[in-house]
Amino acid sequence: MLSIKNICILFKSGLLFILISSCNSNTSSNGIIIATAANMQPAITEISSSFSKKTGINCKIVVSSSGKLTAQIKEGAPYNVFVSANMKYPREIYSQKLGLTSPKIYGYGKLVLWSAIDSITPSTSLLTNSKIKHIAIANPKTAPYGTAAIEVLEHYNLYDSIASKLVYGESISQTNQFILSKSASIGFTAMSVVLDEKIKKIGKWVALDSTAYSPIAQGVIIINQNIVKNKNATAFYEYLFSKEGQEIVKKYGYSINE
Template identity: 50%
Template sequence: MIKRVVLRVCILIFSAACVEQKSEDLRIAVSANMQFTIDDLVAAFKERTGIRCQVIIGSSGKLTAQIKEGAPYDIFVSADTSYPDQLFKEGYTMSAPKIYGYGKLVVWSRLDSTIPLIPLLTSQQVHHIAIANPKLAPYGKASVEVLKKMKVYDDIREKLVFGESILQTNQFVISGAAEVGFTSKSVVLSNKVKDIGSWVAVDQRDYKPIAQALVVIKHEGDQYKKAERFQEFFFTNTAKTILEKSGYTINSEE
């Protein structure tokens, strides 16, 4: 009950702040794996349309909860399909979610990059392994899936530290609070962190495909029309090029 009250207070504060934004600004709720990629996408969208965007980063689960509580977001760019599909089925969106790409999981470390993955995770050099909260973040769920598939989950369970999202997981690795972290390939390819440590891609056969989708939240008038334009932009060649450069696999059917 207390958590719900705190969440509603936060949403009211955020809503008040949004009043100060110009009406043409789109409020885009974005899953944390896209924290760097979204900047390039928003810049390209603004160049094409002149529409400015306000980006709110968080875990897909937390952003979904905020939307249900009335957070004034126009677009939700999720790290999976289940959260936007849930919003669609419960009547919070204008249409069904659309898959824009598939994310890839990597292990990021500041230790010797030549150590094979399993020996690295079980090494005495590693005291903390950062992953996103699997209850809120699809990449965290995939990380647990990988650890169990490799049969090391029980051995390294005590080393796990959970970030609220991939964003916090990244901060654990960057700060050195965790020697190793599971994150999105889009993060380690970004200019902001590509020179920090080293990374290895996780075998995609060890986790279910991370299909990522976006959806337009129910609104009326011009704001909805502009949100639709942003959704359409996500499937242009310009956006696809940005996504592929950031390490996402694009759905060839789109």
């Protein structure tokens, strides 16, 4: 079993920090780079693959927390589309005149409580149990799902009693590693993660009451680069909002209208 310390070392070394996958191995100079929040990785992988097949436009996906991606965009990272886990960061990008158009909501995320340990049936009441030593949560300073998780804990008046158990991941991706490795007995993550075909049969999860946290309105923005890149990025943006694209978004547990 990987310890939390070892996972953090991997994370800092970059193995878990940014995941880059190609929608097409023959990425051309006209291809685009999609920076996506970790919770959207399964959905964006499927959407971009379908988009590439239809248009011939190649995609690369860069995955990290919304806050980290925002910082990279400000530093000049060559991303063409930014798929965020909230609206705050795309608005920040737009306010700095780095966006081609104003950001738009593509879906609303849902928070779940998940454990990879078969003997555990997740529930908020279980969090105070002495057998639960570590609870994984995304960093609320950079990851919107972490913010939502804190809101849930405060809603049920649990935060003070379990604060010492919380183990923070820099994104949902690292948080998931804590849960999957069983270094954390249980943790908060996005519904899209547990609906991923590669993960959906692992452990148990429960959807949390959506009234216990603020709506997770997730936004996308096109990053202004050059004429060709902007044209192809706009094509992807439009596909994300197409009927087919939105059906894939819903497939991973997001709601379209809140």
